[in-house]
Amino acid sequence: MSWFDPHVDGLLARWAEGTLSPRQSARLLRHAHACERCGASYERLVRASRLLEHADPHVPTGTELAALADTGLAAALAAAEPEASRIRWPSLSLAGGMLAAVSLAVLVVLVQPREELDSLQARGGSGRPARAALRVFCAAKQRPLRELEPSQACPPGAQLAFAVGADAPLSHVAVGLYTRRLQSIEGPFSVTGRPGAEQPLETTLPLQVPAGEVEVLAAFADSPREALAALRGETHQGAVVLRLPLRVGEETP
Amino acid sequence: MLPGDDRSVLQAFREGERATLTRVYRTYSPQVARYLARRFSVRSGSSVHSVSLGALDLDAAHQETFVRAFRPAMRQAYDGVRPYLGFLLTLARSTAVDLLRASGRIAREAVPLDDAPELAHAPTEEHGPEEQALRAEVRTLVRQFLEGLPEEARALAQLRFMEGLSQEAAAARLQLTRGEVRVRERHLRTRFTEHLLARGWLDVPLGGMEKLP
Numbered sequence: 274m275s276w277f278d279p280h281v282d283g284l285l286a287r288w289a290e291g292t293l294s295p296r297q298s299a300r301l302l303r304h305a306h307a308c309e310r311c312g313a314s315y316e317r318l319v320r321a322s323r324l325l326e327h328a329d330p331h332v333p334t335g336t337e338l339a340a341l342a343d344t345g346l347a348a349a350l351a352a353a354e355p356e357a358s359r360i361r362w363p364s365l366s367l368a369g370g371m372l373a374a375v376s377l378a379v380l381v382v383l384v385q386p387r388e389e390l391d392s393l394q395a396r397g398g399s400g401r402p403a404r405a406a407l408r409v410f411c412a413a414k415q416r417p418l419r420e421l422e423p424s425q426a427c428p429p430g431a432q433l434a435f436a437v438g439a440d441a442p443l444s445h446v447a448v449g450l451y452t453r454r455l456q457s458i459e460g461p462f463s464v465t466g467r468p469g470a471e472q473p474l475e476t477t478l479p480l481q482v483p484a485g486e487v488e489v490l491a492a493f494a495d496s497p498r499e500a501l502a503a504l505r506g507e508t509h510q511g512a513v514v515l516r517l518p519l520r521v522g523e524e525t526p
Numbered sequence: 527m528l529p530g531d532d533r534s535v536l537q538a539f540r541e542g543e544r545a546t547l548t549r550v551y552r553t554y555s556p557q558v559a560r561y562l563a564r565r566f567s568v569r570s571g572s573s574v575h576s577v578s579l580g581a582l583d584l585d586a587a588h589q590e591t592f593v594r595a596f597r598p599a600m601r602q603a604y605d606g607v608r609p610y611l612g613f614l615l616t617l618a619r620s621t622a623v624d625l626l627r628a629s630g631r632i633a634r635e636a637v638p639l640d641d642a643p644e645l646a647h648a649p650t651e652e653h654g655p656e657e658q659a660l661r662a663e664v665r666t667l668v669r670q671f672l673e674g675l676p677e678e679a680r681a682l683a684q685l686r687f688m689e690g691l692s693q694e695a696a697a698a699r700l701q702l703t704r705g706e707v708r709v710r711e712r713h714l715r716t717r718f719t720e721h722l723l724a725r726g727w728l729d730v731p732l733g734g735m736e737k738l739p
């Protein structure tokens with residue numbers, strides 16, 4: 274065993290023993306969200322533990338409940354801060370780590386293109402796609418920058434700003450704003466952030482479209498060309514396309 | 527109603543006082559997590575089926591529920607009269623559904639059904655052959671583990687897990703001290719993990735495991 278463990282095997286072992294500290298719980302879960310290998314181990318450990326302790330796959334164990342409680346508190350308290358102090362660009366890197374997989378998982382729809390059988394086997398058959406994260410912000414005049422959740426509104430004429438993160442091999446992203454037909458594409462950009470530590474993109478998209486439903490798409494791939502191709506919906510392998518439906522219009526309180 | 531139910535608590539909660547929010551969080555976190563771990567019935571078109579969140583999605587949904595609940599606007603929206611748990615569980619459910627939609631587990635237009643308990647069992651379960659096989663496998667693993675335990679350890683597992691006794695109560699029944707029960711329980715859990723490793727249920731060598739006797 275090496276001294277430096279890039280994974281969280283030791284924390285998983287302590288989880289299994291029921292001896293994790295709150296800080297360790299948070300680290301374990303944060304890593305498990307971002308790492309396919311450890312995420313799968315955690316899922317399997319939980320599954321077996323629930324069956325051992327409650328004979329029911331849908332009842333969490335005491336260890337699990339304690340870890341969830343310890344992990345979620347920081348994000349909950351951060352969300353309680355007044356809007357103005359919560360959402361600023363610098364807060365992305367700070368809050369990002371905590372809100373991480375969470376808001377993002379809820380924020381996006383993951384569209385994984387169907388792959389050929391042999392490429393699935395080549396990946397070891399675990400079937401979990403590489404991870405990517407997209408956060409979208411509404412920048413309207415005279416108002417604080419605000420993060421948008423699915424179907425939330427941003428007024429016409431405002432700008433959309435973005436923060437993205439992705440795990441290797443996803444290295445580039447292209448973003449697009451869609452109405453009934455394609456309106457605008459930005460990028461490709463190289464991705465510097467990771468899921469949970471998203472970095473702002475140096476671009477904004479103006480919402481110069483009539484009020485109504487729109488969709489933001491971000492296509493992540495392992496090269497600039499592939500990212501653009503994925504955004505255009507051309508054949509692409511291993512690309513990840515995230516979608517966020519939005520409304521152009523005045524926000525309803 | 528919040529814990530420590532009186533006007534000053536509600537006031538502090540609305541103002542976002544950290545100690546109060548922390549207390550509310552600690553009070554309701556287990557109930558929210560248990561609720562989110564159960565099966566949800568959803569209707570998509572004419573078919574009804576039940577789905578549940580995986581362990582990591584459960585973490586995400588639990589965290590997101592409180593993130594939504596504690597945002598300033600949502601704290602103001604709570605009237606202080608209705609039980610706060612009901613308020614939270616409603617949020618938890620829509621969070622779970624959002625998450626299931628986002629991950630493609632349920633269709634975008636799928637609607638969650640009401641929480642009537644009979645509905646939770648009525649719908650046809652949607653389990654592919656792979657899921658069925660996993661379930662059978664883990665059930666067998668647990669049974670084998672329990673059968674392979676020495677008498678004493680099996681008695682402890684019986685009391686703590688199957689009967690759900692507290693460590694104190696289990697200690698009294700086994701005529702042990704609570705400290706002894708705690709140590710034995712830790713060994714029991716470690717042994718279980720070793721069993722999972724030995725049977726290939728876990729394929730990652732969990733750090734520190736190999737050092738145990």
Ligand SMILES: [Zn+2]
Nearest residue numbers: 280281308311
């Ligand atoms: Zn890992």
